Amino acid sequence: MKNSFEHPQYPQIGVGAAVFKENKVLLVRRKNPPAEGLWAIPGGRLRWGEALQQGVEREIWEETGVRVKAGEIAWVFEVMDKDANGHIRYHYVIIDLHATYIDGEPEGRSDALEARWIGKNDLDIRKIHPRTVEFLKRVYQFEL
Numbered sequence: 001m002k003n004s005f006e007h008p009q010y011p012q013i014g015v016g017a018a019v020f021k022e023n024k025v026l027l028v029r030r031k032n033p034p035a036e037g038l039w040a041i042p043g044g045r046l047r048w049g050e051a052l053q054q055g056v057e058r059e060i061w062e063e064t065g066v067r068v069k070a071g072e073i074a075w076v077f078e079v080m081d082k083d084a085n086g087h088i089r090y091h092y093v094i095i096d097l098h099a100t101y102i103d104g105e106p107e108g109r110s111d112a113l114e115a116r117w118i119g120k121n122d123l124d125i126r127k128i129h130p131r132t133v134e135f136l137k138r139v140y141q142f143e144l
Contacts, residue, residue: 016043
């Protein structure tokens, strides 16, 4: 079933953040494509007129119930996914920020099936989005 974000006319801006607590990182298991079923950095689409930091703070709260204070840009990448006919189904430019944990216990909300603090060897690495693994390793030297 096609959702309203498939086959966009222009790239969409996604925002997220790496949030750490007690040597663990906050991850969500995605409910929707393009990373459906995979664990990844929490975040979502930036709204019109919303600053990057506001978008990150809102999205992480909506997805996980965790409050954060978003900081500066940490990582930027893009995701393009094609359908069976070779047409671009999704095109996101994703901007991940540094963020500081404020409070809250993670729970899967909105478009997250699950949310939790993940430490080294807590998950099978194959279940984590490859860009999440790359981001955490390159920017934070954090290995999953």
